[in-house]
Structures are given as C-alpha cells and as structure tokens.
Amino acid sequence: MNDTALVRRRGSGAFSSRDYIRRRFRDIPTRLNENGVDQFGFDPEFAAKAGPYMGWVYENYFRVEQHGVDNVPDGRCLLISNHSGQLPFDAGMITMAVFLERTKPRICRAMIEKFVTDLPFVSYFMERCGQLIGTPDNCRRVLEAEEAILVFPEGVRGINKLFHERYQLKNFGLGFMRLALETKTPILPVGVIGAEEQAPSLANLKKVAKLFGLPALPITPTLLLGPLGLLPLPTKYRIYFGEPMMFEGDPNDEDEAIEQKVQQVKGAVKQLLERGLRERKHIFW
Amino acid sequence: MNKPDAPIIMTGIAGNLGRLVMSRLHRHHKIIGIDRRPLGTIPPGVQHEQVDMRRKKAQDIFRKSRAYGVVHLGIMHDPRMSDKEHYTWNVVGTENLLDYCAQYGVKKVVMLSSANNYGPMAGSSAYLDEDTPLLGSFAFPGIRDLVAVDRAVSSFFWKHPEIETVILRPVHIAGARLKNAPSNYLRLKAIPHLLGFDPLVQLVHELDVVDAIAHALKPGVRGIFNIVGPPAIPLSKLLHQLGKPLVPVPHIFAKPLWQTFYNLRLSSFPAPEWDFLRYELLVDGERAKRELGYEPRRSTRDIINLFRPAEAMEPEFTPSAALGALSALTKSVKKRMAQKPEPHAPPHGPVDKLDLEPSGDE
Numbered sequence: 129m130n131d132t133a134l135v136r137r138r139g140s141g142a143f144s145s146r147d148y149i150r151r152r153f154r155d156i157p158t159r160l161n162e163n164g165v166d167q168f169g170f171d172p173e174f175a176a177k178a179g180p181y182m183g184w185v186y187e188n189y190f191r192v193e194q195h196g197v198d199n200v201p202d203g204r205c206l207l208i209s210n211h212s213g214q215l216p217f218d219a220g221m222i223t224m225a226v227f228l229e230r231t232k233p234r235i236c237r238a239m240i241e242k243f244v245t246d247l248p249f250v251s252y253f254m255e256r257c258g259q260l261i262g263t264p265d266n267c268r269r270v271l272e273a274e275e276a277i278l279v280f281p282e283g284v285r286g287i288n289k290l291f292h293e294r295y296q297l298k299n300f301g302l303g304f305m306r307l308a309l310e311t312k313t314p315i316l317p318v319g320v321i322g323a324e325e326q327a328p329s330l331a332n333l334k335k336v337a338k339l340f341g342l343p344a345l346p347i348t349p350t351l352l353l354g355p356l357g358l359l360p361l362p363t364k365y366r367i368y369f370g371e372p373m374m375f376e377g378d379p380n381d382e383d384e385a386i387e388q389k390v391q392q393v394k395g396a397v398k399q400l401l402e403r404g405l406r407e408r409k410h411i412f413w
Numbered sequence: 414m415n416k417p418d419a420p421i422i423m424t425g426i427a428g429n430l431g432r433l434v435m436s437r438l439h440r441h442h443k444i445i446g447i448d449r450r451p452l453g454t455i456p457p458g459v460q461h462e463q464v465d466m467r468r469k470k471a472q473d474i475f476r477k478s479r480a481y482g483v484v485h486l487g488i489m490h491d492p493r494m495s496d497k498e499h500y501t502w503n504v505v506g507t508e509n510l511l512d513y514c515a516q517y518g519v520k521k522v523v524m525l526s527s528a529n530n531y532g533p534m535a536g537s538s539a540y541l542d543e544d545t546p547l548l549g550s551f552a553f554p555g556i557r558d559l560v561a562v563d564r565a566v567s568s569f570f571w572k573h574p575e576i577e578t579v580i581l582r583p584v585h586i587a588g589a590r591l592k593n594a595p596s597n598y599l600r601l602k603a604i605p606h607l608l609g610f611d612p613l614v615q616l617v618h619e620l621d622v623v624d625a626i627a628h629a630l631k632p633g634v635r636g637i638f639n640i641v642g643p644p645a646i647p648l649s650k651l652l653h654q655l656g657k658p659l660v661p662v663p664h665i666f667a668k669p670l671w672q673t674f675y676n677l678r679l680s681s682f683p684a685p686e687w688d689f690l691r692y693e694l695l696v697d698g699e700r701a702k703r704e705l706g707y708e709p710r711r712s713t714r715d716i717i718n719l720f721r722p723a724e725a726m727e728p729e730f731t732p733s734a735a736l737g738a739l740s741a742l743t744k745s746v747k748k749r750m751a752q753k754p755e756p757h758a759p760p761h762g763p764v765d766k767l768d769l770e771p772s773g774d775e
Contacts (some may be wrong), residue, residue: 159643163713168539169647169693179681239595242536245692248664252647263537363686 143187143228145153149179152233159273168270170235170258178257179227185225190217190322191413194225196369200234200316204368205276205372206308207236207316208393210297210401211286214346215329216240217360218320219259222278225367237270237396238278243343264307279304279401281390288344291328295321295401300394302386310379317370319400325411326360339380368400415479415518417632421446422480423517424466424487424510425453425470426459429590430525431486433623435459438484438499445478447471448487466506475513482521483514489564490593492555492675504565506714511569514576521577521631525622526563528582528639530556530691533692535614543582543637553685567637567775577708579629581622583640584696585689588619589719595688599720606651608661611649612693617642618719620710628707641698642716648690654717664691 154173165171189248200207204267209222219238223306225235239262247250260266262279270277281300289298308315329346337345355371373396375389421438425431426446439446446452446461455461464470466487488739489502507524514522531541532549547564550557565582572577585595595616598604617640625640652659662670667687674680699705 163644163646165613165645165647165650167645169645171647245535248607248625252609252611255611256647260540261536263536264539265540269540 130376138277139189140143143183143224144180145183146176148185150176152227154178155233157303158235165256167273168237168258168260168266169252169255171256174256176350178253180221182224183228185217186221190221190365191362192221192225192365192367193367194229194367196343197225197230197367199369199371200226200230201314201372203274204311204313206270206271206277206304206313206315207318208304208315208397209278209280210295210324210397212281212289212318212320213283213323213327213360214287214329214348215358215360216287217326218323218365219278219280221323221365222318222320226276234276236276236278236323237282239267241284241343243341245309253380268311271307271313279301280391283320284343288329288332289324290332290344291300291330291365292323296404297394297398297401299405300390302383302390305375305378305386305390305393309375309377309381309389314372314374316372317393317400317406318394319370319397320365321401321404321408322363322411323360325363328361343382349351364408364413366396366404366408368404369394370396370400415481417481417520419443419481420460420478421484421630422447422474422478423484424640426461428486429588429592430586430619430622433588433619434484434486437623437627440507442481442630445474445480447474450611466509467501468511471509472513475517475519475661479517482523483510483519484626484630485510485522485566486525488525488559490556490559490683494560494696499558500561504561507562507565511565514695515656519576519630521579521630522566523579523581523626523758524562524566525626526566526580526582527559528615528696529689529696530560530563530582531694532696532698533688535692537693538696539613539693541639541695543639543700553683555683555685568650570635577633577635577685578770579635580637581625581629581640582624582637582696583617583625584642584694585617586619586622587616587642587719589672594682594689596720597705598686599655600700601657602684602722603660604655605657605660605662605663605667605686606648606652607667608691610664610691611647612691613645613695614648614651614689615641615645616651616713616716617709618716619679621711625701625705625707626711627704628701628748629655631706634705636700638701638705639696640697640701640707641696642711643713645695646713647762651713657718657722658659704719756766 153176159166160171164173211218223236223238226236235258238259240254240259242261244254245261260370267277282298283301283305285298327348327349333345333347415749420443422430423435424447426435427448427450433568435444437492439456444459447464447466448457449463449464449465452461462474498723502614506542526725530547547560550560587595588596622640668684670686671682672684675683682740756762
C-alpha cells in the first residue's frame, strides 16, 4: 500500500492537515471539465481549501468515531441515515468520514433543500463542495455517473426533531427506494449517534418561522448565549455504517409494496442506532 | 412539397446573428432575406426584401419563391419596445409565417428560440431536457411573447406533421457584435454581480449556433433541441478570466436598484435579468448531439476572448514581442542552469496536481 492510500489514524492531527486533504482529493476519480468543476459545480480545489476546517471540526470538535466506513461500496450507492440536530452537521460529518477514513476516499453527494439555493454564500459553498439540490433528476444523473448520494429520508421532519423525540425515527419518504429500484443502486444504512443532542430543541415555532420564510424556528436553551447559541454542543459523534442492501422490484409499484422495502431499511438504521446507544458511555465523550 | 435545392427564406437576416448565418448558408443555398432593416452589402445568391412579416407583401414572397425551408431568426426582444409591438411582431409575425409555410409547401422550418424560456429558478434540477415546461415568463413578464412564439411553433409539429419543424433552444449566445443581454453584460467595462451568489452558467459561441442552424437544415431532422456550448463554468471564474473590474451588489438591493436605473435609462438591463446571475439554469444538450449531429467546437477560452479588453488580449506576434520572449527564455534557462538540483525530490510528484485553473491570465 503506498502512502497516498494510507488512512491516517485519529489524534495525529492529520484530518486537518492541508497536505493530507489534498492527497485524498487527488485519489478521488472526479470528472472535471475544462473549467475545473464537475457537471454539478463540485470544485476539488475549492473543497481542498475548506477541507482542513471541516477536518478540524471532525477531529477536534465532534471527535467523530466511525465504525465500518469501508462498507461503503465502490460505484453507485445510496447512504440512508437518520437526520437530526437543527443544523445539518450530520451530513457534513458523514461526508467527512467517507472522505477522510475510507481506505479509498470518496465524495458523498448530500441532497440539500431547495431553499438553500436562495441563501447567499451558502448556496455556492455547498455546490463547490459537491452537494446538490435533491431533485429526482439530479439524483438519477449522479447515480448514473457511479457516485454516492447521502439521503435523509426523514427530511425536515427529522432535522427539526424536538429533544424528547431524539433517536425516534420519523416517517421515511418513499422516493429514495423508487430511485434505488430504478437505477439498481445498493442502499447502505447509516446511524449517527450524537447529532441528536447537539442542539436540544424544546419547541419549534412553525408559525413564526413561516412569517420569516424559514423552514423551522427551533427554540434551544443555548439561544440564551446569543449568536454563540447557534453553535451546536460539542457532543461526541459516533457514525455506524451498516452492510449494503440490494433491493429488486418495480420502481412504479404500489406505495404499500415500496413501503415494505423502506421499512427494512428503516429497521436497519434503527438497529445501528440501538447498537450505538448501547455502546456509548456518555454523550460528550 | 418544394425541392431541397429551392431557396431558403431567412427572417431577421440583417441582424448580427442573421448575417453570420447568411454568410454560412449562401454558398450552398439561394437565400431570400426578409427584414425591415437594410442589409448593406449583399453577397451573390442572396436576395433581400425589406418587408414586415405582418404585411401582406410577405405572403407574396412565399408564394413566388416556392422555398424549401425557412430559418426564423426575426424575433425581437428589446425591453424598451412596447408590449404591443413585441406581441404583434413576434407572435402575429410568427403565426403568419407558419401559415405561409403550410400554404406554400415549405418542407423545413427552423426557429431560433432560447433556453432562457425555461427560466432560472431556485431549486430547479440541473440539466433540463427539452420536455421541461417553459416557466421563464413567471418571474420575467417581458419574455411572455418569446415563450408564446416557442409554444406556437411547438404546436405546429402536430398541425403539420409533413413539415420538418425544428426548434433550437440555445443557452446564452455570446457574440462579439451581438446585442443580446449576455453579450452586452460581458462587454460592460465594470461588471456587476451578486454578492454571495456564483451559479454555474452555460454560454455558447455565436458560430456554434450558426453550426447548429446549418445542422438543423439537413433533410430528415425534426424536433426540439437544446443547444449548448462548452461545459458549464462558475460565473466567478468566467468573470475573473475576463480581467475586468467587478462590482459586487448585495442581492437585496440589486433588483430595486436596477429597476430605478432602468427607468432612469441608466442601465439597459431590466431588473428580472438578475435572476440569471443568481440561480442556475443548466440545460442538457445530449439530444442535439445524438439526433442533430451538433457538437460545440468553440471553447470557454474562445468565448472569453470575444469580450476581453484590448490590452488584456494575448499579444500578437510582432518582431519585438518575439525578441522579448526569446530574451526571457534565455534568462530563465541561464537561471535554471545556475541552480543546483534539489537533494531530495519529493517521491510522489508535485502535490499541486490540484491546481487546475489555467495558469495566469497571460
């Protein structure tokens, strides 16, 4: 094994080193056009600049511990995970785990919400780092290019969970399963432990949020700290990657038939969460 | 049905794009131009009629010529013109033209529409195909008539299946002398852009559009085609390579400010144009490649060279420039000879493999 493929271990400070990040990016097979971006605007050079900061958060803030990242297969793949934490740090940390710690680095494309394209700076930051708007057409195109997609079937229902609802999976959408059947894509269940406590939300002021055109307005005790309260608590993240699951069937089947398959995936994510909760001793370390 | 060696009628021949298309086609086809504007020098094989499509005289041209095909470029989009003028010129003019085509045995109709009719929107899919609904006029009422023209020609497909109808929907056309919004924008001395927004943009070189029109005239081709140029580029990269001063504008002020500028005639861009600098509108050009045999031949650099200020242009070959380059070369060789080789070369080659941007704006 040569040096570039070698995965550094935690604690070495490697994950926030510019050199390590650059070398990992070099090992990713990305199809760049003559303008230095891929078809969705992913720019490895831009991402390599942002990488060390994300790596620092990964290693020192959330002190992420991953289990089974090498279960992520080569080729097309759908990562299905629980979603929580008010701000989507879970997406960032799963992406970083696959990028930093998989033997062969990969980029997961997370599906972002439509309203993000309306936000200045965030919109293009996300795009240059490889994220894209979660429309079915975009997913199909990415999977056909043999890339990995990270999907949170709970959607906004999940990320805005209240504190007492932590680790309870909300309803899963059916779209991801139809897409997987249509494109013959393996599904990899992922369980994230820790994000559910990073921003304990006591209430979600939906009506006020609507007034300001926001998707949600969570009220957390940390808001007493002012702007600092927007930062998530430094909980310890544990990310569990399950075994790939392959489904067969008609993508245009009745909802009930699709729902059955979705329940299998939901069950797998739930098992990962239960295992994680059993294994952890403390929320913060 | 009229024969393929019969003439081709071109509307909008006196426009900048019209002239380019004319100079491409006139060697192989006899051309009859219809345009209210004078054409200037008229090459051999071209006949020019200064006629308005809304007048009866246009019908006489169709009746007499027994044309094989029609290339419809005579679509007006001038934000300063009245809605009524737009509507009658574009919609009524096009409907007349389609009637005459059906009546006088025209075999082929090629119409130049635009991919902008899909409309830039927050959260739309990347790479829209030709079946995507045309929603461009929701946020930009000024292009309602352009969408209506595209729809009128689309419905002509099933009204007259015996006629080979082609609609071309090119992305932003960039041309040195074109007077369309994207070319005018890139020609500005200082370029305003939205602070915090950097969408991918697609541009196509004017000569590639001319190629696409030539492909569309081939017998047997019909349908709607998106016409794309080189791969999409982030707007910021495009603007930086132009080498002009940039003016960032916060998005909350952009539209109100430009509405005022436009009303005061300080700017020629209506405020809704900002959406093109804020949201992505990417189209898929696969069908044109597959069925039309069209592929863009001009690169991003060719497009940028159309708009770079004269002093930033790549130096032309002159004896003094050649001498200068030669002396610089000898200097660098001497410097390198004087340097000692590094004792420990990095084993894995340069780590800077990621520096993908073309080195410098020479």
